[in-house]
Amino acid sequence: EAGVAQSPRYKIIEKRQSVAFWCNPISGHATLYWYQQILGQGPKLLIQFQNNGVVDDSQLPKDRFSAERLKGVDSTLKIQPAKLEDSAVYLCASSVRDKRYNEQFFGPGTRLTVL
């Protein structure tokens, strides 16, 4: 079974530029998560999708971050414009809907450096 795919793996941009990350979850997983992990901290949930609908985006900085999952499969996370403090690893995870214990499967992450 293929895991969660993410691209790119690394990205270096200058502040005020735009960047987009892509995630393809495990086939059949209805729930998709985007996390931001700043160096030395645990992941922080940015947004959670159930199929193509948003379940929780309470910690997404909506003035600069946006995410979509138009067909309920793969997803894109965008930052526009980027700030220095956006430097982090962006992790995508997916899980099977209705599974009581919500085991999440993580992708390899995208490491973003904003200069």
Place this chain on the structure above:
Amino acid sequence: KNEVEQSPQNLTAQEGEFITINCSYSVGISALHWLQQHPGGGIVSLFMLSSGKKKHGRLIATINIQEKHSSLHITASHPRDSAVYICAVIIQGAQKLVFGQGTRLTINP
């Protein structure tokens, strides 16, 4: 105060030593994950448990629901065990994971 606290934050040991990483939480949970993160960034799930104890190879995870505490043990530690170990809990009634800050483990040969 974070809902999930791990200790220690950093741990350095010699190859072969017995390792213990602790996780305490302050909320009602339905289950707890132990995750491993290598320098490349990807996260691998080691255990998901809601009671008792689980063992996989040299790794053992225990949880005490009454005390709101879990431990991850590594026996006969090896340099390839060097990674960040993260405790994450599933809040009761929600599908959300809340993460600890991680424990950076370094095993020297």
